[in-house]
Amino acid sequence: MAGLGLGPNGGLLYCMEYLEANTDWLRERLRALRGHYLLFDCPGQVELYTHHQALKNVLAQLAKWDFRLAAVHLVDSHYCTDPGKFISVLCTSLATMLHVELPHVNVLSKMDLIEQYGKLAFNLDYYTEVLDLSYLVDHLASDPFFRNFRRLNEKLVEVIEDYSLVSFVPLNVQDKQSMRQVLQAVDKANGYCFGDQEHRSLEALMSAAVGADFHFSSTLAVQEKYVQSQDKAVEEEVMDL
Structure with a gap:
């Protein structure tokens, strides 16, 4: 925010767009957690989920990685x-x-x-x-x-x-x-609940x-x-x- 002169919302949107452009970094971090049940605690700004594309694209990438x-x-x-x-x-x-x-x-x-x-x-x-x-x-x-x-x-x-x-x-x-x-x-x-990793x-x-x-x-x-x-x-x- 200080470096780019952004406010709270602008800084958050920039971070999500930066993550979208660097999903290789995310994939490397997630590889160490294979087999785990993961929770992504997302920010509360509604624009990320109603019309902004960055988070949607990150989620689509996760789906391509078989999450x-x-x-x-x-x-x-x-x-x-x-x-x-x-x-x-x-x-x-x-x-x-x-x-x-x-x-x-x-x-x-x-x-x-x-x-x-x-x-x-x-x-x-x-x-x-x-x-x-x-x-x-x-x-x-x-x-x-x-x-x-x-x-x-x-x-x-x-x-x-x-x-x-x-x-x-x-x-x-x-x-x-x-x-x-x-x-x-x-x-x-x-x-x-229908997966094959645990006995059901x-x-x-x-x-x-x-x-x-x-x-x-x-x-x-x-x-x-x-x-x-x-x-x-x-x-x-x-x-x-």
């Missing part, structure tokens, strides 16, 4: 409490999935803080499964600021629903069951094949653990009175 890849996109769960921000999150997630072109797992992280900035308007599975978003537009229209943008929100929601690609897995890193569910989804996405029983393969698709019960458990129900909220208010 089985999956993208894991983390989203702070408290955005669910703000309909406008949640629509933005859906658009960003969809744009990332279409641009990166990898098996993709969207994760609602920090579930223990989901209602830090407000209450959920709907049950948790509405957000994880991205159900009928017209209800979200109606809820958003109750805000005087967003009332004038209803038509825009309707069009954004139409795009999200037309692709029908975005869903989320809830995560709290302090909860082993939650971590296991995310790991199962990622293993399925990158094909690791038929039971384990079937669990991996269907477990990531039918997790309503686990989502309900997360709801009960981290999301305060309306009945419970009313009960606590009565007790306070």
Whole structure:
């Protein structure tokens, strides 16, 4: 940044482009890790995943080297409490999935803080499964600021629903069951659970094949653990009175 007179974002984009131009360096470092399960912790700047080409090209090069890849996109769960921000999150997630072109797992992280900035308007599975978003537009229209943008929100929601690609897995890193569910989804996405490097029983393969698709019960458990129900909220208010 100092040498080239770049700001934080410009410096980061330059570094990613520099890595893209020097993938031989990356390949040499990765050769020493053959047979390992690798995690690439990527920067948070969304432009790297929505329209910039450098990281996408690096990932394509990794695929040519026979790495089985999956993208894991983390989203702070408290955005669910703000309909406008949640629509933005859906658009960003969809744009990332279409641009990166990898098996993709969207994760609602920090579930223990989901209602830090407000209450959920709907049950948790509405957000994880991205159900009928017209209800979200109606809820958003109750805000005087967003009332004038209803038509825009309707069009954004139409795009999200037309692709029908975005869903989320809830995560709290302090909860082993939650971590296991995310790991199962990622293993399925990158094909690791079907690989030949480890012994996999038929039971384990079937669990991996269907477990990531039918997790309503686990989502309900997360709801009960981290999301305060309306009945419970009313009960606590009565007790306070």
